[in-house]
Amino acid sequence: MNQSFYDKLQILEPEERKLEEMERLKAMERPLLSWYRENARILPWRETPEPYRVWISEIMLQQTRVEAVKPYFARFMKALPGIRELASVSEDELLKLWEGLGYYSRAKNLKKAAELLVEQYGGELPASYEELKKLPGIGSYTAGAIASIAFGIPVPAVDGNVLRVISRVTGSREDILKQSVKSGMEEKLKKIMPKDAASSYNQGLIEIGAIVCVPNGAPLCGRCPLSSVCVAKAEDLTGVIPVKTPKKPRKAEDKTVLMLWREGKVAIRKREDAGLLASLYEFPNLDGHLSEETIYSLFGAKAAKVTALPGSRHIFSHVEWSMTGFRIDLSGTLEGDYLWVTPEEIKKTYSLPGAFKAYTKLIR
Missing domain, CATH: 3.90.79.10 (Nucleoside Triphosphate Pyrophosphohydrolase)
Structure with missing residues (x-):
């Protein structure tokens, strides 16, 4: 990003920060990457971001807290260290390894995908966002996470954390539970994310959403590297944004x-x-x-x-x-x-x- 643009942004008074949406998104890059380098949590799947490890961790992290996933990830990797082992494991053994994580269809889809990978891809995850999306249990977010973190491909990985962060930065009042809103955000981020730092960029946005712009409770704006470009922070709208359709009663x-x-x-x-x-x-x-x-x-x-x-x-x-x-x-x-x-x-x-x-x- 242009250095003078970022410096100009820093000295603007809040009422003057009437940037266009794409300008705000472009302005995130430098502070986001700098913050992630200094603040990224040490996690077992980040230490060795091999495609298989990234894939398993991303599936486990769906609907599940990081701390809860850690012991499951370690046990899973020990029992099933690769795609071929996953493809050949019995369903009973697989579900026993998964016991307690919930959403068991995730585990079943892992095995189905592993079987396809052995049959059609030589037992390897393809270094292609589009090919990854063809596998059972892998949607746009997971494909983006694997593609960017494991292969460095510059495609976005938009999950609930990213939806919350970007909605607040841009001041969007769109319903983040709508697929059209998620797809639109993916397209915008794809245009401006750095080609040579896709992994850090995506993980940085996810990390901010997980530990700063938190899902429950007030965001920690004083610790956020994006606060200077954030509409919700400037206009005191963090309690209003993001907008989500109320869930139906259980x-x-x-x-x-x-x-x-x-x-x-x-x-x-x-x-x-x-x-x-x-x-x-x-x-x-x-x-x-x-x-x-x-x-x-x-x-x-x-x-x-x-x-x-x-x-x-x-x-x-x-x-x-x-x-x-x-x-x-x-x-x-x-x-x-x-x-x-x-x-x-x-x-x-x-x-x-x-x-x-x-x-x-x-x-x-």
């Missing part, structure tokens, strides 16, 4: 979780192949909050003992489960499509989603 569902025990083993079953928690194992459960009397009536003489368990609650993106539970010690066989497993097998082999965490803990 659907509330009541569940009764059944921990069926027989000869030292507990029953689990596999969910349907489509829908919420598709193809994952679960403890049998019934709709509604059932009473102990109802449980005895359902199992009859086979229920040698019924013990009430603590309630639990789990929030999905669109649904919230309110759960009660019972341990049912059985005195005979039970018909049904159940898999009877030991506590050790639950610990080492079978992955149960976090929705059942309160009950899984009772086994362990």
